[in-house]
Amino acid sequence: MWHINGFFLVLKAEIVRAFIIMRRYWFASIISIIMGYATLITIVYGLMHTPSSVKEMAEKAINGILGFLIGVFAFGIVGLFSQGLQGMARTGELEQVCLSPFGLVTNFLARSFVAALGNIVSSAIMLILVAKTVAENLHVAPVETLVLLSLTYINLIGFGFMVGGLVLVFKQTGQMAVIVRFAMIGLAIFATEKISQWPMFARWVAHALPVTDAAICLKYTIIQGQQVIKYNELGEPIVRALEPVLDSAGKPILDALGNPVMNRIYETTFSSVFTHESFFFLILSCIIWTAIGIASFRFMENWSRDKGTLGAY
Amino acid sequence: MNTEYAVELEHINKVYHTRHFFYRDEETGRRRWYTKKTVHAAVDVNFGIRPGEIFGLLGPNGAGKTSCVKMISGLVRPTSGNVYVEGLHVEKKRLQVLRRIGVVLEGTRTVIWPLTPLENLNYFGNLRGIRGKVLKERARQLLDFIGLKDKMNVQVRRLSRGQRQKLAICIALIADPSVILLDEPTTGLDVQSSHAIREKIREMTRAFNKSMLVTTHDMFVAQDLCDRIGIIDKGKLIACKTTPELLDVFSDKTFEFRLDRIPEPSKFLSIQGVQSVALDENGEGPVLVVSVEQEETIRSAALYEIISLLRDDGYLLKSVSMRQQTLENVFLRLTESTTPSVKPIVSAENQLERRV
Structure with a gap:
């Protein structure tokens, strides 16, 4: 009970602090939003200049953006435990947090929750704006999205705690953490169901990292609307309609024989994300990372107190 | 465990090991594949702090003062030995201990610069489990008490170093702890700020019956502020006494007789009991400097005889005074003695019983 109360008190303190700093440094806050928007627009244009239909281009763009946002989410949470923790040691804040009677784990849970909340709100706004720009519909499934975001958060927290534990003892792990964080952005962007076709080793590495299955599930829910293609008795996808592929000027693209190139729109059926293979990997990875993360963080915290490195940097 | 003490360190040892790969010795320039260094930050340290007492921990740089503070607050784990705060074992009941202590670590790194003092107190109050009206009232009371009421809405980055240090003390007090640990609270402060902080520390201890541990290497601060002082050097507690007792340790009972002529x-x-005689002269005339024995009866007789001799020889005795021992002298004499034959000067009441 003490730790639950502590979590909410620290949560309140962190939210108030974040708001005060955001309000006080409003110019920096606006600049960061503009920078974020500019980055997303660059990615959108990059993705939309690949030769395919308007529909496909829009889907690819949204897929990329969503992956990017999930990657940034992971980047931020893991960053809080790596560079963030290192910075706290440098300013002396880490020792102050360690002096809190709620313990380091409760404090970091609350801190990361605030960071995640801010990230999710800003990412949602960005995603909606970009989707409007490319005229792509997003599927809002509140329960599924909330469950998936929560699981993603728990997963990342577990992983973050493990990284944070290492930073507590070995402060100079920053560059290694940066590589891992960028790898997570890359995985989040390119993670699709096609992962099952990857070589065995790459597939397991991808599943082991906490962001891959989370990205697959979120993309499946938000972009595909939990729709899977239907197949006939012969195992072929059932085509619902054919649509001409248009060029950037809006004219149909013709093949060598002068016929318009057609895009197949397949028959789909609803299949809940909770029955998706990646959802089970996500839950598994949540359990494993949370257990490993918190256990290793506690171990490293004690080791760090033995070595006296809490205030060192 | 001694129940008389609010804080107790019992046979504390702390050893830091550092391991280096591909190491280059900075002194010799030699390169090694691997080297391991050992630093003893605390060697069998024993002392206790009573409720309502200001205990000073004095020592040169790197003596182990901060390590002791961090071991009491649970930021560092002792290699062996036990630390108790209000009867609670720091390692076993760390989170409960943290509810009872307030810590100001060295420098002003403990405050958040973009926030105001009031916001800092609200933030750290929440982190320590205080909320609502109680927190608001306490924050304002503390700022008023420490003299920062008119600066409570100014960002910390715009405050002076002394004001930031005062704020750090307020943060340590926000949860109303019974034990306060201050690591070098006056380092780098100007005379006024240092004086103001010392006054507040004294006031706090007396008014709220707090137990206070102050580490410093400023002799004046220690002598002025502390009820009891422990001197630590190379991790060893080489002295632990009340301030007057400590000042008396090396007192050689030297008296100055100011005269009209040499x-x-x-x-x-x-004269029996006189150990040494010297002459000193300054603008106010010659001074006869006489060291006499410590034993009171012999000393008294020797002083009477000196005065009688001076009267018989027709000297005009302008004044007689005892040369004051300073903590700085005591400290230097204790810390200069690096030979292992120097016995620790710890009074019986400070010597804790070994637990069986």
Whole structure:
């Protein structure tokens, strides 16, 4: 009970602090939003200049953006435990947090929750704006999205705690953490169901990292609307309609024989994300990372107190 | 465990090991594949702090003062030995101990610069489990008490170093702890700020009956502020006494006789109990400096005889005074003695019983 109360008190303190700093440094806050928007627009244009239909281009763009946002989410949470923790040691804040009677784990849970909340709100706004720009519909499934975001958060927290534990003892792990964080952005962007076709080793590495299955599930829910293609008795996808592929000027693209190139729109059926293979990997990875993360963080915290490195940097 | 103490360190040892790969020795320039260094930050340290007492931990840089503070607050784990705060074992009941202590670590790194003092207190109050009206009232009371009421809405980055240090003390007090640990609270402060902080520390201890541990290497601060002082050097507690007792340790009972003309020093050496005689002269005239024995009866007789001799020889005795021992002298004499034959000067009441 003490730790639950502590979590909410620290949560309140962190939210108030974040708001005060955001309000006080409003110019920096606006600049960061503009920078974020500019980055997303660059990615959108990059993705939309690949030769395919308007529909496909829009889907690819949204897929990329969503992956990017999930990657940034992971980047931020893991960053809080790596560079963030290192910075706290440098300013002396880490020792102050360690002096809190709620313990380091409760404090970091609350801190990361605030960071995640801010990230999710800003990412949602960005995603909606970009989707409007490319005229792509997003599927809002509140329960599924909330469950998936929560699981993603728990997963990342577990992983973050493990990284944070290492930073507590070995402060100079920053560059290694940066590589891992960028790898997570890359995985989040390119993670699709096609992962099952990857070589065995790459597939397991991808599943082991906490962001891959989370990205697959979120993309499946938000972009595909939990729709899977239907197949006939012969195992072929059932085509619902054919649509001409248009060029950037809006004219149909013709093949060598002068016929318009057609895009197949397949028959789909609803299949809940909770029955998706990646959802089970996500839950598994949540359990494993949370257990490993918190256990290793506690171990490293004690080791760090033995070595006296809490205030060192 | 001694229940008399609010804080107790019992046979504390702390050893830091550092391991280096591909190491280059900075002194010799030699390169090694691997080297391991050992630093003893605390060697069998024993002391206790009573409720309502200001205990000073004095020592040169790197002596182990901060390590002791961090071991009491649970930021560092002792290699062996036990630390108790209000009867609670720091390692076993760390989170409960943290509810009872307030810590100001060295420097002003403990405050958040973009926030105001009031916001800092609200933030750290929440982190320590205080909320609502209680927190608001306490924050304002503390700022008023420490003299930052008119600066409570100014960002910390715009405050002076002394004001930031005062704020750090307020943060340590926000949860109303019974034990306060102050690591070098006056380092780098100007005379006024240092004086103001010392006054507040004294006031706090007396008014709220707090137990206070102050580490410093400023002799004046220690002598002025502390009820009891422990001197630590190379991790060893080499002295632990009340401030007057400590000042008395190396007191050689030297007396100064200010006269109208220069006397003959050798005449006084034959007096029983006189150990040494010297002459000193300054603008106010010659001074006969006589060291006498510690034993009171012999000392008294020797002083009477000196005065009688001076009267018989027709000297005008302008004044007689005892040369004051300073903590700085005591400290230097204790810390200069690096030979292992120097016995720790710890009074019986400070010597804790070994637990079986």
